[in-house]
Amino acid sequence: MFDLVCSSSASRTNLAPNDMLASLEHYARTSLVKHDAALFWEGDTVAGYYRVVHGAVRMCKLMPDGRRQVADFFGDGDLILVEFSETHRFTAEAIVDSVICFYPRSAIDLLVQSDARFARQLLGLACDRLMSAHSQMVVLGRKTAEERLATFLSGHARRHPKPNRLMSLPMSRIDIADYLGLTVETVSRVLSKLKRQGVIELPDIHSVRVVDCDQLELMSEGEA
Amino acid sequence: MFDLVCSSSASRTNLAPNDMLASLEHYARTSLVKHDAALFWEGDTVAGYYRVVHGAVRMCKLMPDGRRQVADFFGDGDLILVEFSETHRFTAEAIVDSVICFYPRSAIDLLVQSDARFARQLLGLACDRLMSAHSQMVVLGRKTAEERLATFLSGHARRHPKPNRLMSLPMSRIDIADYLGLTVETVSRVLSKLKRQGVIELPDIHSVRVVDCDQLELMSEGEA
């Protein structure tokens, strides 16, 4: 399984987590996390940091009455950047069976303290994530259901460019709904509408083919 | 005016920006930014970093049709952490006449590269902000108008504890609306309702007294 640790390539950011974490591989422990199992729960003590070697992870928060918000999705190669606080403020769960690499907190902290270049790279990663988070606020605060789905799909297409424009959506409709601040029904309705309009195709439940990428981009900003 | 640079104390985070930036004061330039004037615009080249010495700043994004989302507010002492990208992805504007300190990018970059401790502190700041951003996603994606206002007010009260619970809201109702993903009218209506219920008082347009803090906290999670 260890060879999987260095197998990923497509990162969400321009940074290379593999380079960045190369000096940590000595301390890393890789494990398999089953579908819907948690990497950690909100309230848990921060024991270390996780990287998705292969699979998919959602980071979410639950309100007392059960309402849920998915703050972010992580795919192959992504480092789950957590706060420097004592306890986790969010729950991380595997969307599908995933290979997860764990780095003890002490190792990361030591490296951050001693290696300015490493700290710089982590900082860059954190700033990129912060920017993405702020962009997502525009989605949640100001966009219509159709614009939200268009933003989600075109963003996904941009991050995971595929030869035939067929990309996989490992997460369920509920996950998408909770990520976009909508209900499952609305997500389903809008996807059906986009399909009817010929903007996308839905070969199977976890696949989307973006037929008209430009149109999708326009829709994502309400310019269609 | 230079003495103002070191005057602030109440930070949003547990880090001390003043300590952190002490070694940068040599390169810093302080200036006055008028009410509603921009520190920088979306699309501008990132020339450096800004810190609010005294005053208040909003960071926001505009959609093509004029819809606006305020991603964050910055108060006395806050460092406006920007991405390491070439251009600004958001616009920063002064909410009131503000004293703003500017640090050239080269100086910060150099320090980040050379001083692991400094980089570590910036990283901590970035992670804190990231966490706040994720929390705001819950607000924007899943909370009702009443819960949003309650969250905003109790969060503000927690960050700016005042002896008589009288805190200032320098931003306009529109700013609050654009921060919470609501309309001005809804913000106004909910504030009136909270006032009627005796949870808050509104001595003047830019002041709020939190009468029942516990109730507000409960309301912010939909447990009232």
Add this chain to the structure above:
DNA sequence: CGACCGTTTGAGATCCTTCAATACCAGTGG
């Protein structure tokens, strides 16, 4: 004073949610 701008309040419209029914698919056991 009077114009202006931001805020508050009211009434009707709308988009999304809620509730409900149906469809679909994989797995299981007869």
Add this chain to the structure above:
DNA sequence: CCACTGGTATTGAAGGATCTCAAACGGTCG
């Protein structure tokens, strides 16, 4: 092989929270 079952997804109809449009209010500044 097929019926059964549980879970997820889709589709429909009705309701509701928030938005939109509109008017009144209130403070500020010339």
